[in-house]
Amino acid sequence: MHTVVIIGTGFGGIAAAIALREAGVDDFVMLERRPFMGGTWLQNTYPGAAVDVQSPLYSLSSEPWDWTRMFAEQHELEAYTEHLISKHGLREQAVLEAAVTGVRWLEGEQVWLVATEAGEFRGRFVINASGPLSNPNIPDFPGRESFDGPQFHTNAWRHDVDLKGKRVGVIGSGASAAQVIPAIAPEVGELHVFQRTPHWVVPRPDHVFSPMERTALRNRWVQRGLRTAIYWALESRVIGFKYSRALLERRGRRPALQHLADQVPSDDLRAKLTPDYQLGCKRVIVSNTLYPALGRDNVTLHAGEEGIAALTPTGIDTTPGGHVELDAIVYATGFHAVEGVLTFPVTGAGGADLAERWRAYPRAYLGTVVPDFPNLFLLLGPNTGIGHTSALFIMESQLQYVIRCIQEVGRRNVAAVTVRAEAEEDYTRRIHEAMEQTVWKQGGCKSWYQSESGHVIAMFPGFSFTFWRWTRSFRPEHHAFS
Numbered sequence: 001m002h003t004v005v006i007i008g009t010g011f012g013g014i015a016a017a018i019a020l021r022e023a024g025v026d027d028f029v030m031l032e033r034r035p036f037m038g039g040t041w042l043q044n045t046y047p048g049a050a051v052d053v054q055s056p057l058y059s060l061s062s063e064p065w066d067w068t069r070m071f072a073e074q075h076e077l078e079a080y081t082e083h084l085i086s087k088h089g090l091r092e093q094a095v096l097e098a099a100v101t102g103v104r105w106l107e108g109e110q111v112w113l114v115a116t117e118a119g120e121f122r123g124r125f126v127i128n129a130s131g132p133l134s135n136p137n138i139p140d141f142p143g144r145e146s147f148d149g150p151q152f153h154t155n156a157w158r159h160d161v162d163l164k165g166k167r168v169g170v171i172g173s174g175a176s177a178a179q180v181i182p183a184i185a186p187e188v189g190e191l192h193v194f195q196r197t198p199h200w201v202v203p204r205p206d207h208v209f210s211p212m213e214r215t216a217l218r219n220r221w222v223q224r225g226l227r228t229a230i231y232w233a234l235e236s237r238v239i240g241f242k243y244s245r246a247l248l249e250r251r252g253r254r255p256a257l258q259h260l261a262d263q264v265p266s267d268d269l270r271a272k273l274t275p276d277y278q279l280g281c282k283r284v285i286v287s288n289t290l291y292p293a294l295g296r297d298n299v300t301l302h303a304g305e306e307g308i309a310a311l312t313p314t315g316i317d318t319t320p321g322g323h324v325e326l327d328a329i330v331y332a333t334g335f336h337a338v339e340g341v342l343t344f345p346v347t348g349a350g351g352a353d354l355a356e357r358w359r360a361y362p363r364a365y366l367g368t369v370v371p372d373f374p375n376l377f378l379l380l381g382p383n384t385g386i387g388h389t390s391a392l393f394i395m396e397s398q399l400q401y402v403i404r405c406i407q408e409v410g411r412r413n414v415a416a417v418t419v420r421a422e423a424e425e426d427y428t429r430r431i432h433e434a435m436e437q438t439v440w441k442q443g444g445c446k447s448w449y450q451s452e453s454g455h456v457i458a459m460f461p462g463f464s465f466t467f468w469r470w471t472r473s474f475r476p477e478h479h480a481f482s
């Protein structure tokens with residue numbers, strides 16, 4: 001029996017463990033489905049993988065790091081993750097290859113029973129940090145299994161497959177594709193990119209820190225100053241995404257179109273790459289290298305009418321009626337983000353079933369807690385996504401609420417805290433009202449931010465400091481203690 005069971009050992013799980021320690025809660029176990037800890041940045045090792053939020057901000061607030069550049073690459077993020085795990089001695093508290101198969105609230109004991117492939121764990125509290133972008137989506141194209149060559153998702157890169165000189169197909173044109181394409185284009189023989197929808201691309205203000213800058217950044221105040229400056233610069237984007245389409249046009253769409261014009265001289269290619277929806281509706285790509293890569297002689301963009309009809313043993317049949325011969329296929333087709341908030345059954349008080357509760361669409365108070373699911377906290381739950389700034393900021397905000405809940409349970413000498421149904425309803429209503437005016441709802445695109453119901457359930461519709469403020473001011477009247 002543990003005080004807290006943490007599901008997941010990526011940044012969410014690590015941040016939760018550090019926050020618990022700081023609050024004096026040492027008795028926790030971390031469950032990891034993979035044979036290694038670390039989450040996203042240890043799993044996504046595809047060529048070109050890098051963060052697209054400035055690293056001094058994309059790091060835990062209490063754990064600055066000696067970044068070598070503004071947008072860290074995967075190996076540096078891996079090193080940072082490993083450092084956090086070692087520094088806080090988290091390996092000793094983790095159980096690997098412990099994929100969760102179900103979570104059930106035991107009424108009599110007032111504890112959670114977490115069933116995993118490595119046995120059962122009991123905890124008074126559960127923090128789910130399994131990550132919304134961790135379950136790859138591989139579309140079920142007709143004939144998919146018939147393809148003779150290797151095929152794999154960006155999330156599970158096959159480093160044993162040598163792509164040098166080969167004919168490679170990349171399916172998808174989102175953030176992962178935008179990083180893989182420039183990284184492999186120079187080495188492959190032919191690269192065929194299958195784009196269903198063009199994405200907006202803006203320049204990447206990357207910068208390698210000089211030795212002098214790195215020395216200066218080791219000073220806590222300089223580091224905090226830079227972090228704060230980046231935070232406010234990024235936060236201003238919300239004004240365009242939510243409040244001012246004129247600003248979005250001036251600061252977003254026009255510079256993006258200029259970027260396209262500067263980097264793609266071919267009228268035909270430019271037409272294929274020009275989105276017909278508002279910038280921001282889908283995650284904006286931050287890249288200086290994607291367009292030049294797409295313009296290379298060995299790269300062909302299959303777009304518009306030329307979709308994927310089927311996979312065959314030798315490649316991809318396109319619509320209408322073409323065939324592209326390939327040696328390997330890379331799926332840069334994203335993740336089951338909306339359905340993937342939780343992939344295992346969760347049974348709460350009175351037999352409440354979370355999947356059933358979320359049948360219409362996933363929802364949670366502060367994106368963290370659900371009525372009838374006492375002492376269960378969801379990191380990066382519904383409507384906590386943030387496209388314009390660091391997801392770690394949101395996670396740390398949620399954790400200040402989680403820790404406060406755990407402390408309230410201790411202070412009141414009770415077994416459990418649950419959010420009241422009226423409070424959750426009111427919160428969810430306000431979130432979706434605020435969403436109405438955003439580019440994620442009104443921008444004229446189909447994105448992973450939206451659920452089947454049409455609700456935008458991935459994004460927080462406002463400034464991240466608003467979310468921080470809400471998670472900081474605990475409202476006892478919104479909760480029931482038992």
Ligand code: NAP
Binds near residue numbers: 283333335
């Ligand atoms: P994504 O943005 O969801 O892109 C998936 C791509 O696959 C899209 O182009 C999509 O086309 C295409 N696709 C999906 N199903 C398809 C089908 N049946 N037929 C043809 N095309 C299909 O996924 P992602 O690029 O992996 O990125 C996901 C998220 O992860 C990002 O939004 C970002 O939050 C995060 N990410 C971040 C970074 C970074 O910061 N460094 C890097 C990678 C990912 P449509 O657009 O038409 O749907």
